[in-house]
Amino acid sequence: MMEFETEQARSFWEEVDVDGVFDDLLKRLHHLRYAITHNTATDQEYVQAMKIILESELTSLRSEGIQEVLIDEDILTVTVSEAQCSPESLRNGVETDNFLQKDSTRLCRDRESSSDHSQTSAASFCSEEPRSPVHLVYHPHDCSAACVPQLPAHADRFLGHSPLRAPMLCQFQRHCDPHDDSDAQDTGVLYKAPCGRSLHSLEEVLQFLLQSESLGVLQPDNFSFDPQIVPENCARAPASAALLLERDLSRGIEPVPVSLFNELDGTRPKEFRYRKERWPHGCFLSAAPLFSVCCDCTDGCADARSCACVQQTLRGAGEQQAYRHQRLSAPLSAGLFECGPWCSCARSRCQNRVVQKGLRVRLQVFRTPDRGWAVRCRDDLDKGTFVCIYAGVVLRQQQSVEEPAEREPLVSDDEVEVVEEWTLPAGPMETVTEPLDCSPPLYVPVIQSPLAQLKDQQQLGISSLDCSQNGSEACEEIVSKKPRLSESNGRSQPQHKHTPEQMYYLDASKEGNVARFFNHSYEPNLFLQNVFTDTHDPQFPLVAFFTSRSVKAGTELSWSM
Incomplete structure (x- = not known):
């Protein structure tokens, strides 16, 4: 079996442009590193990068490996042993499956919100602070579809994420500085398009989306100029165990899962x-x-x-x-x-x-x-x-x-x-x-x-x-108060x-x-x-x-x- 794979590999490398293939691979690796570092990677890119790292058997991963497992719209990062990172274990899937079964409880605790109060504490949030973004320099030009190169084919690509994170997944940058009114007008919030263009209001956003032919995938309501809004904020579960957790109460009927949580x-x-x-x-x-x-x-x-x-x-x-x-x-x-x-x-x-x-x-x-x-x-x-x-x-x-x-x-x-x-x-x-x-x-x-x-x-x-x-039975007769309607000017409407x-x-x-x-x-x-x-x-x-x-x-x- 090993000899067949070796012969197949030799034939592969004889038929391809080695320098060209590795140049393309380096470009892909640079893109994956940038996307993961700036938290803009797609689910597919997260998984692809994980497979590349694990298959490369890097020295830094020999004693203790990092395996990222895609579950729902979130990425669970877990530490696994060297044996679990071996190619044989990964191909068989036994060790990984056993590990995930043992750790499923921790996933439920860490990725779901469980606050009982109307406003959870700051410690109950996971605020994904933006890494140091690449400085986007604007050069005067007429905006077109090329200004948003990472635009997906359909808006459904963003389902499972906060709608306000959609621009960041398309390489937009959001800058919030309430104390700096020089560039962000009154709110202290501005967006930088991938082409470097600054957007100071929802009207400017709409015009840019029209010019860049991205309206339909992105919408104005994916953008917020409220400085109190943090698109990376998401409710996080406390340390206590969840007695009941379901990923989707709607069972796939809703386009976005509605989770069910009960820790009481x-x-x-x-x-x-x-x-x-x-x-x-x-x-x-x-x-x-x-x-x-x-x-x-x-x-x-x-x-x-x-x-x-x-x-x-x-x-x-x-x-x-x-x-x-x-x-x-x-x-x-x-x-x-x-x-x-x-x-x-x-x-x-x-x-x-x-x-x-x-x-x-x-x-x-x-x-x-x-x-x-x-x-x-x-x-x-x-x-x-x-x-x-x-x-x-x-x-x-x-x-x-x-x-x-x-x-x-x-x-x-x-x-x-x-x-x-x-x-x-x-x-x-x-x-x-x-x-x-x-x-x-x-x-x-x-x-x-x-x-x-x-x-x-x-x-x-x-x-x-x-x-x-009455007892254990719900009442069957319901007595209604007389309904009241009021016009917009406050005058009562006649009852009918x-x-x-x-x-x-x-x-x-x-x-x-x-x-x-x-x-x-x-x-x-x-x-x-x-x-x-x-x-x-x-x-x-x-x-x-x-x-x-x-x-x-x-x-x-x-x-x-």
């Missing part, structure tokens, strides 16, 4: 079907025309004056702003209209498509000592960032929340009102799920459609519903009597997404927004959550009625 009692949430979207979609619910306007923009809908969909939003927004560089700073009372499937604008470049792209930020469901389950962000989030929608199943008023299977065609009307329901899980307690007395309230919005034609004054209204438990045929529930009791674990707070960091994506019928919006302020990694996400 090891229980899991009550079983439910994970659904990342509302069902049925608005296009199946509405009896009215699906879209009132469509756009034909060619500039990525960057000019709000020429985009018909953005103008539809602004007509009911008054002095409020729609999306600003794919962020929403405050709720819009009349709803927000995104570009739809009939618009001819390029989907990947469109600046008016945010909610329909789905979950992009990294979230974790975790157990709290006194509030049941909660959700926290694993990375810093800028103000106005879209987090997720409230997903569930749309039901009629007469349909039981416990029996959502019977669905009838829903009639169309005008206004949407979100009413909050508190329900307790029914049924016997199981060992693998949380006990009833520890279960957090489940928030189930209700969609109602009054008879009045109030299209121009849509407002999200929240009303609290109460529920009491709702018949069962005009009330619709967005039920997440058995089917829903991560938003079902959001808690309420008197100091929330999220706000609700009606967003229309699959229909412009004001009866059937998506209920979306956006950050109302900048949020640090490890902070619990909460909203208010």
Whole structure:
């Protein structure tokens, strides 16, 4: 066998240009060293560099080797013995597999966030301080696609990372110096493009992305000029062991894994079907025309004056702003209209498509000592960032929340009102799920459609519903307080009597997404927004959550009625 491999190797080197091959290899090694040193290497480059080092059998690795194992989106660095680094062991995979099984607990402890408080301490963060970056010198030129040479083919390449790290993965540099106003204007933050061009604002970022033909892979919301935001910050687990840790609660349904963490009692949430979207979609619910306007923009809908969909939003927004560089700073009372499937604008470049792209930020469901389950962000989030929608199943008023299977065609009307329901899980307690007395309230919005034609004054209204438990059975009757809606000018709207045929529930009791674990707070960091994506019928919006302020990694996400 050895003789065959030797003969094969000799034939290989006789057929190739030895000097050229080694020159290319040296260039590749220099690139890998630079990428790993500056924390911009891709997952494939990390693995490739590891294999090269281990196969080279360097002297410095003979007594004690370093093996980097790719798991999820993170790199776990572990110390292994010389025997485990031998080519025979690596080919067989026995030693490495055994070692990983023994060390899997430490991986769970080190790479997942487990703080029980709304704000974790500074020691609970891993702040990947930037290494000394290469000084980028700008030479006057017309920017083109060559200005971003490391641009991946698709934005999905960044999934699993903080969205704010995407520019750094493409060789951008972010400089933050709040005390230096000479070059970074007021915020003290500027970005350096790979070509050396300085970017001082989101508007300059958008123009550069258009000129460099990188808009669509990179978006303006991948950039933050808030000096309090650190893209390298990520929530880190404490030293205590995790009694329960799951990599992805959604089981692959979400584009970004939603981790589950419990270091208190090891229980899991009550079983439910994970659904990342509302069902049925608005296009199946509405009896009215699906879209009132469509756009034909060619500039990525960057000019709000020429985009018909953005103008539809602004007509009911008054002095409020729609999306600003794919962020929403405050709720819009009349709803927000995104570009739809009939618009001819390029989907990947469109600046008016945010909610329909789905979950992009990294979230974790975790157990709290006194509030049941909660959700926290694993990375810093800028103000106005879209987090997720409230997903569930749309039901009629007469349909039981416990029996959502019977669905009838829903009639169309005008206004949407979100009413909050508190329900307790029914049924016997199981060992693998949380006990009833520890279960957090489940928030189930209700969609109602009054008879009045109030299209121009849509407002999200929240009303609290109460529920009491008798013994081990959850209550079946829910008494609702009278819902209240207010116009944007503060005047009360007239109350209308709702018949069962005009009330619709967005039920997440058995089917829903991560938003079902959001808690309420008197100091929330999220706000609700009606967003229309699959229909412009004001009866059937998506209920979306956006950050109302900048949020640090490890902070619990909460909203208010």
